[in-house]
Amino acid sequence: TNLYSPTEDKKPFAALEILRRKHELLFCPCCGEDGIPGTLDHYLPKKSYPELSIVMANLVPMCSDCQLEKGVEFISAENQKIFLHPYFDLIDRPLIELAICLPYSSPTDFLIAPAKGLPAPTEALVVRHMAGIGFIKRYKEYCQGKYMHVLKLIAAERLEAEPLNSDALIRRFLKQEECKAINSWGSIFYRSILANPELLTFFDKAKLPENL
Numbered sequence: 001t002n003l004y005s006p007t008e009d010k011k012p013f014a015a016l017e018i019l020r021r022k023h024e025l026l027f028c029p030c031c032g033e034d035g036i037p038g039t040l041d042h043y044l045p046k047k048s049y050p051e052l053s054i055v056m057a058n059l060v061p062m063c064s065d066c067q068l069e070k071g072v073e074f075i076s077a078e079n080q081k082i083f084l085h086p087y088f089d090l091i092d093r094p095l096i097e098l099a100i101c102l103p104y105s106s107p108t109d110f111l112i113a114p115a116k117g118l119p120a121p122t123e124a125l126v127v128r129h130m131a132g133i134g135f136i137k138r139y140k141e142y143c144q145g146k147y148m149h150v151l152k153l154i155a156a157e158r159l160e161a162e163p164l165n166s167d168a169l170i171r172r173f174l175k176q177e178e179c180k181a182i183n184s185w186g187s188i189f190y191r192s193i194l195a196n197p198e199l200l201t202f203f204d205k206a207k208l209p210e211n212l
Contacts (some may be wrong), residue, residue, distance in 0.1 A: 019059055028063035029086035030070070030131050032184045033142070037061040043085055051091040060086055069134040082132045084125060093118075095126050095183050098133075098143065098192035104202040105209050110143040112136050142185055150193070152212045154203045166203035170194055 005160070019040055028037045041062040046053035062070075074113045076082055084091060095118065099111040114126040130136055164172075166182075170193050177186030192197055 019061060023061050025061055026178070026180050027184045028066055029060065029091075029181075030062045030066040030083075031135055031138070032188070033063055033065070033138070033180060034180075034185060035063060037063045039064055039067055039069060042076060042085065043069050047072055048074075057087060065132045070132060073132070076128060080128065081125065082128045083130045089125070090122070091183060093182065094191065094203065095122075096130070096188050097195075098139075098188055100196065100199060101145075101191060104199055104206070107147060110140050110147075112139055112212065113180065139185060139188075143189060146186075147187055147211070150203075151208055155208050155212050158208075166200045167194065170200070 004092060019133050023037075025037055027034055028077070029042070030037075039062055040059045042049075043058050044058050054059045056148050070083065074082055081095040084095075094115045096114055097115045099113075100107050101111065105178060105203075112130070118126065149203040153169070156167060157169055174187060174190035174194065177184050181187065193203075
């Protein structure tokens with residue numbers, strides 16, 4: 001009955017400590033948000049699969065927000081799995097894309113969707129996954145703050161003696177984010193900017209808001 005919380009002198013303790021605290025992750029592998037995930041989630045809930053409660057492949061590092069949103073449901077009404085598994089699903093490609101809505105001085109919305117070109121089953125799984133962890137609401141809140149931060153960085157860059165253009169600057173930011181993960185929140189955000197020539201022109205030439 002105490003297998004999930006073994007004593008320190010037992011091998012499972014060391015293995016669980018690596019999964020829980022020594023994974024060296026800088027983001028949540030479930031949603032992509034920055035921050036070291038400090039909890040483990042049972043991908044297949046232990047209530048339904050008690051025999052898998054200590055199987056390492058069923059224990060996934062996760063942020064507390066994802067764990068709260070995920071709950072114990074794992075199969076949809078159509079008998080399809082709801083969540084991506086960071087070990088067994090192909091997450092080494094962009095899965096989510098973002099569109100930043102006008103006006104660029106203060107966007108009215110951020111549109112979030114599965115990345116174009118995904119196989120139909122993967123696209124459907126990404127949609128279910130986003131809904132299951134409350135991704136869209138959480139990511140829109142992130143985008144609102146992140147966008148204003150980028151405007152401030154652009155404004156500061158313009159003051160440099162030899163300023164970088166926005167394309168070069170954003171590519172630097174994207175490279176840093178993709179070193180964490182290709183589907184980190186920052187990676188999704190900066191890719192959306194680079195895919196929007198009109199927005200890059202705004203960053204380079206338009207009058208920026210004065211309240212930055």
